[in-house]
Amino acid sequence: MxxxxxxxxxxxxxxxxxxxxxxxxxxxxxxxxxxxxxxEFAVEEALRIKxxxxxxxxxxxMGPQRATEAIRTALAMGAxxxxxxxxxxxxxxxxxxxxxxxxxAIKKLxxxxxxxxxxAVDLDNSQVFAALAEMLGIPxxxxxxxxxxxxDGKSAVxxxxxxxxxxxxxxxxxxxxxxxxxxxxxxxxxxxxGIMKAKKKPIDLVDLAKSGLAxxxxxxxxxxxxxxxxxxxxxxxxGKILEGEPEQVAAQVVKLLREEAKVx
Amino acid sequence: xxxGIWVIAEQRDGKLKKVTLExxxxxxDLAAQSGEEVTVxxxxxxxxxxxxxxxxxxxxxxxxxxxxxxxxxxxDAYTKVIADAAKEGQPSILLGGATALGKDLLPRVAxxxxxxxxxxxxxxxxxxxxxxxxxxxxxxxxxxxxxxPESFPQMASIRPNVLAVGAADASRKxxxxxxxVNVSQDDLKAILKEIVKGxxxxxxxxxxxxxxxxxxxxxxxxxxxILWDLAxxxxxxxxxxxxxAAVDSGFASHSMQVGQTGKVVNPNLYVACxxxxxxxxxxxxxxxxxxxxxxxxxxxxxxxxxxxxIVGDLFKIVPLLTExxxxxxxxx
Numbered sequence: 337m338x339x340x341x342x343x344x345x346x347x348x349x350x351x352x353x354x355x356x357x358x359x360x361x362x363x364x365x366x367x368x369x370x371x372x373x374x375x376e377f378a379v380e381e382a383l384r385i386k387x388x389x390x391x392x393x394x395x396x397x398m399g400p401q402r403a404t405e406a407i408r409t410a411l412a413m414g415a416x417x418x419x420x421x422x423x424x425x426x427x428x429x430x431x432x433x434x435x436x437x438x439x440x441a442i443k444k445l446x447x448x449x450x451x452x453x454x455x456a457v458d459l460d461n462s463q464v465f466a467a468l469a470e471m472l473g474i475p476x477x478x479x480x481x482x483x484x485x486x487x488d489g490k491s492a493v494x495x496x497x498x499x500x501x502x503x504x505x506x507x508x509x510x511x512x513x514x515x516x517x518x519x520x521x522x523x524x525x526x527x528x529x530g531i532m533k534a535k536k537k538p539i540d541l542v543d544l545a546k547s548g549l550a551x552x553x554x555x556x557x558x559x560x561x562x563x564x565x566x567x568x569x570x571x572x573x574x575g576k577i578l579e580g581e582p583e584q585v586a587a588q589v590v591k592l593l594r595e596e597a598k599v600x
Numbered sequence: 601x602x603x604g605i606w607v608i609a610e611q612r613d614g615k616l617k618k619v620t621l622e623x624x625x626x627x628x629d630l631a632a633q634s635g636e637e638v639t640v641x642x643x644x645x646x647x648x649x650x651x652x653x654x655x656x657x658x659x660x661x662x663x664x665x666x667x668x669x670x671x672x673x674x675x676d677a678y679t680k681v682i683a684d685a686a687k688e689g690q691p692s693i694l695l696g697g698a699t700a701l702g703k704d705l706l707p708r709v710a711x712x713x714x715x716x717x718x719x720x721x722x723x724x725x726x727x728x729x730x731x732x733x734x735x736x737x738x739x740x741x742x743x744x745x746x747x748x749p750e751s752f753p754q755m756a757s758i759r760p761n762v763l764a765v766g767a768a769d770a771s772r773k774x775x776x777x778x779x780x781v782n783v784s785q786d787d788l789k790a791i792l793k794e795i796v797k798g799x800x801x802x803x804x805x806x807x808x809x810x811x812x813x814x815x816x817x818x819x820x821x822x823x824x825x826i827l828w829d830l831a832x833x834x835x836x837x838x839x840x841x842x843x844x845a846a847v848d849s850g851f852a853s854h855s856m857q858v859g860q861t862g863k864v865v866n867p868n869l870y871v872a873c874x875x876x877x878x879x880x881x882x883x884x885x886x887x888x889x890x891x892x893x894x895x896x897x898x899x900x901x902x903x904x905x906x907x908x909x910i911v912g913d914l915f916k917i918v919p920l921l922t923e924x925x926x927x928x929x930x931x932x
Contacts, residue, residue, distance in 0.1 A: 468708035
């Protein structure tokens with residue numbers, strides 16, 4: 337069973353975001369980057385499938401030089417090799433242009449299962465999984481919280497989370513793409529031997545020429561959606577602190593919610 | 601020349617989702633500015649009766665795709681119907697809800713139509729004949745404006761509970777156009793086997809008007825009962841959420857998580873119980889209209905964002921709040 341996992345390196349979720357004075361982007365200085373949390377579930381699921389069925393796990397990531405760190409993290413968890421799409425031409429890509437570049441790299445790899453996170457927690461587009469599946473001509477299941485691969489390796493049953501804690505159970509033939517949601521599994525930590533081994537695992541560098549795509553297909557030039565302005569949301573002001581006996585405070589806050597805030 | 605504003609209606613079990621009316625209301629405003637008309641795509645089985653409501657809120661035309669094969673949502677069938685209709689009708693703008701259904705469907709439709717999609721938008725406007733979408737990124741820590749300058753349709757998914765619903769006019773009728781549904785079982789590569797209902801028949805966090813949320817200080821899953829009791833007292837449209845710390849401690853299911861790696865919510869009222877206010881949690885609930893925080897620690901960052909703060913023991917205060925809300929509701 338050959339499995340490909342798409343992974344993105346993103347700012348840690350504890351990062352405070354600041355916008356540059358021109359409003360054309362965020363300030364990246366001092367940001368700590370990590371593997372996108374939803375992609376951790378995708379990597380973990382791939383490793384579990386490999387442990388059961390054998391085969392290979394390949395990590396595909398698009399990003400600048402620093403993304404190598406996140407690829408190494410996935411290799412240290414147990415993935416076999418990495419493919420790193422890194423070229424100035426890939427920068428500034430929207431979901432469409434990102435999927436295009438990823439699809440070009442993935443087409444050259446054997447796979448029955450493609451895993452991604454349900455979204456990256458930086459730009460929150462939550463589109464690459466679907467665009468990628470469409471470009472590769474395979475079905476997708478998103479927001480996956482459970483995945484069972486059939487013993488013959490030809491199909492899978494996935495559970496996907498919908499509203500109010502309800503779930504859809506979906507059967508799909510392979511190859512297919514699954515976009516992971518939190519709850520799918522508990523991602524492992526890289527072990528020390530794993531980290532040592534990861535240093536020797538291959539990472540295939542793919543630049544624009546090697547991708548076989550034109551400069552107009554990828555990055556900002558290949559994007560359909562353009563961000564024209566970045567800004568910070570208005571800060572919330574701290575309100576009233578209510579003091580007194582619990583009985584009084586409870587009565588007071590309910591009264592304020594009805595009469596002042598008018599929300600109940 | 602691409603023309604017209606299209607809205608994908610969303611219904612489940614024959615009931616329209618409120619976000620559909622929110623989108624039609626916004627589409628009507630945009631259409632008034634650009635001199636276009638509002639067309640609503642209605643997919644389902646036995647759903648024609650919903651067209652009256654769509655008309656009353658502002659649809660000029662309803663394209664009705666009524667077929668047993670569309671009874672429940674499937675990615676493949678819905679993508680095919682909508683993408684084929686858009687290729688034929690060439691709309692300028694195509695909107696859908698940023699719901700469980702829309703988040704699965706719209707990116708696939710956008711890729712099939714080779715166009716751009718602005719996800720989870722909180723506002724839309726027209727500028728120089730182009731759609732300008734406002735959307736949060738980094739779970740709301742930053743806001744961007746985005747355009748789709750060259751491709752059509754300009755697609756956007758709309759976050760529920762944000763846009764206002766305009767007044768209905770029952771005398772306003774939409775033209776209903778019955779369309780053929782050209783989808784066969786062979787088109788379905790992913791097959792829906794079953795829909796498993798959630799433990800609670802509650803509204804989803806992203807659509808809730810009131811959320812009572814618990815953090816690590818709840819100490820156990822059993823203790824969440826006092827939060828459910830308060831949500832019950834508030835009535836329909838209320839539900840219970842949790843912080844990442846509470847979910848990771850096993851007190852609540854991950855589908856209840858609010859924050860950057862959970863759900864981004866925007867209720868009228870958010871009651872944070874024993875939640876300190878980590879930056880990734882605040883990102884997920886900061887657009888709540890009113891925030892009440894209950895925490896033992898007066899220095900907890902949540903108090904910097906709360907409209908009403910109560911420093912104290914949540915296990916005493918929450919049941920008292922439930923009693924007060926019940927008293928109030930009994931007088932209504």
